[in-house]
Amino acid sequence: GDVRNDGDVAAAVAAAVEHFGGIDVVVNNASAIDLSRTDAIDMKRYDLMQDINVRGTFLLSKLALPALRTSNNAHILTLSPPLNLDPKWAGMHLAYTMAKYGMSLTTLGLAEELKNDGVSVNSLWPCTLIDTAAIRNMPGGAQIVQAARGPEIMADAAHAVLTGANLSADSGASASNTGNFYTDEQVLRATGVSDFRPYSLGAPEEKLVPDIFL
Incomplete structure (x- = not known):
């Protein structure tokens, strides 16, 4: 399916409900990336990021x-x-x-809008670069990801959030289960993880590339 297509997203939601009898979890993972500066960005790439990142997140959630x-x-x-x-x-x-913060504003707004509806709405972001196809496809990406962690760290952190792990431990995480902007390390530390080396692709912890926006 194409997250930019209303019909495709509606069909995916309907298929999930029909097959599983309902929906408990929505994960908005689809995202396009182009780090070009303003004078260099192609407007088709700008539109792609807005359509996938912001509109896609809003549409699937809606x-x-x-x-x-x-x-x-x-x-x-x-x-x-x-x-x-x-x-x-x-x-x-x-x-x-703008595209990524549009996704985060969707979290902020839906958490407030749905606070009395029993729907928890949160965001999750990695502390370090993650080895993804999007990063590998960027110029120099194959070399950059050598100083990244594998996607398993995000999977484990997402699982902890979605299964109600105790995130109010001494990790800085909020005791509330909605409206939070978690990092992967924050969540996993709250569940007792202290050694993140198994998630790396071989680079020492001090050589890992920090992710942006933190």
Whole structure:
């Protein structure tokens, strides 16, 4: 399916409800990336990021709401960063920052809108670069990801959030189960993980590339 196509997303939601009898979890993971500066960005790439990142997140969340409201443990989890308004992030790659922050604003707004509906809405973001196809396809990406962690760390952190792990431990995580902007390390530390070396692709911890927006 294409997250930019209303019919495709509606069909996916309907198929999930028909097959599983409902929806408990929505994960907004689809995202396009282009770190070009403003004078260099192609507007087709700008539109692609807005359509996939922001509109896609909003659309899937919107269409899944009727099913989520009938769940006893409903979650929307979006892979987007904390809303860090340090101007350097917008100044470095404005188009991409706008697209990712649009996803985060969806978390912020839906958490407030749905706070009485029993639907938890949170965001999750990695502390380090993650080895993904999107990064590998960027110029120099094959070399960059050697200093990244594998996607398993995000999977484990997402699982902890979605299964109600105790995230109010001494990790800085909120005791509330909605409206949070978690990092993978924050979540996993709260569940007792202290050694993150198994998640890396071989580079020492001190050589890992920090992710943006933090």
